Amino acid sequence: MIDISMIPVTVQKGLTMKYALITGCDHGLGLALASELLSRGYYTVACRLNPGEQQIDALCHSFPEQSEIHTLDISRDDSVTQLKEDTGHLPCLDLLINCAGILGVMENSPEEPLDFDRMLSVINVNAVGTLRVTSALLPLVEKSQDKTILNISSEAGSIQDCWRKGWFGYCMSKSANNMQGTLIHNWLRSKGGQVIQMHPGHVATFMRGHLDLTATVTPAASAKGILKTVLDQSIPVRDIPLYLDYTGKELRY
Numbered sequence: 393m394i395d396i397s398m399i400p401v402t403v404q405k406g407l408t409m410k411y412a413l414i415t416g417c418d419h420g421l422g423l424a425l426a427s428e429l430l431s432r433g434y435y436t437v438a439c440r441l442n443p444g445e446q447q448i449d450a451l452c453h454s455f456p457e458q459s460e461i462h463t464l465d466i467s468r469d470d471s472v473t474q475l476k477e478d479t480g481h482l483p484c485l486d487l488l489i490n491c492a493g494i495l496g497v498m499e500n501s502p503e504e505p506l507d508f509d510r511m512l513s514v515i516n517v518n519a520v521g522t523l524r525v526t527s528a529l530l531p532l533v534e535k536s537q538d539k540t541i542l543n544i545s546s547e548a549g550s551i552q553d554c555w556r557k558g559w560f561g562y563c564m565s566k567s568a569n570n571m572q573g574t575l576i577h578n579w580l581r582s583k584g585g586q587v588i589q590m591h592p593g594h595v596a597t598f599m600r601g602h603l604d605l606t607a608t609v610t611p612a613a614s615a616k617g618i619l620k621t622v623l624d625q626s627i628p629v630r631d632i633p634l635y636l637d638y639t640g641k642e643l644r645y
């Protein structure tokens with residue numbers, strides 16, 4: 393007797409397989425997004441920074457026909473070029489999720505000592521790294537029907553609603569992430585696609601170096617909300633990318 397719950401939903405419904413790639417799947421939100429996409433029947437390309445982080449192996453092991461794992465450091469050109477080569481066999485990418493990110497120093501004010509080198513490395517990952525991946529994989533995105541790029545940004549990238557007096561590297565990097573997403577959106581929308589900038593909520597992950605107990609949402613709940621918002625309803629394509637939170641609420645740039 394076949395257990396139908398083991399068959400991907402797309403296959404059950406006779407639909408064509410959809411392809412997604414996610415960065416930053418070592419743990420946290422990226423891992424939860426991979427889990428959610430796999431159970432939705434997506435062929436999921438999971439990228440992780442550190443091969444020693446093996447939760448993603450355990451997850452993908454349950455979906456052997458529907459997943460592959462790559463090591464990826466989005467701060468490095470050579471690593472992203474390697475990913476491009478290693479994913480050349482994919483027919484397309486319907487959904488590219490740029491999730492990898494780092495926090496850097498959480499200064500409370502400009503009077504504290506500022507670590508400019510650290511700031512540059514945060515910008516290199518969160519803003520330039522996101523663009524590095526998008527630029528390398530755009531030909532695959534362009535081959536798909538959906539042509540959707542989802543950048544995990546943050547409310548911290550909003551200039552109009554900025555309330556902090558520090559976190560320079562993180563806030564500047566997420567504003568720059570929003571800008572690179574807008575430039576890509578301007579190009580992609582003429583081809584029938586779109587970019588979405590997403591704030592995942594205050595998520596209980598280890599981004600601060602320890603489990604953030606002040607967080608208000610679990611990675612699983614955030615991932616479910618994000619994919620419900622992006623995949624389960626028809627969302628309009630605007631002149632600038634939608635900037636949403638994981639519940640679908642719109643944020644101001």
Ligand SMILES: NC(=O)c1ccc[n+]([C@@H]2O[C@H](COP(=O)([O-])OP(=O)(O)OC[C@H]3O[C@@H](n4cnc5c(N)ncnc54)[C@H](OP(=O)(O)O)[C@@H]3O)[C@@H](O)[C@H]2O)c1
Pocket residue numbers: 415416417418419420421422440441442445464465466467491492493494517521544545546547591592593594595596597598599607
């Ligand atoms: N948690 C929140 O409240 C919150 C709020 C707003 C936005 N976000 C955003 O959500 C995204 C996911 O963060 P998270 O909360 O899930 O934190 P996380 O658990 O620390 O996840 C970040 C992921 O990115 C990976 N990563 C770091 N540097 C990388 C690099 N150079 N190349 C490739 N991967 C790299 C990390 O790998 P390692 O950990 O193995 O180094 C980890 O897998 C980030 O973009 C973050 O800015 C989070």
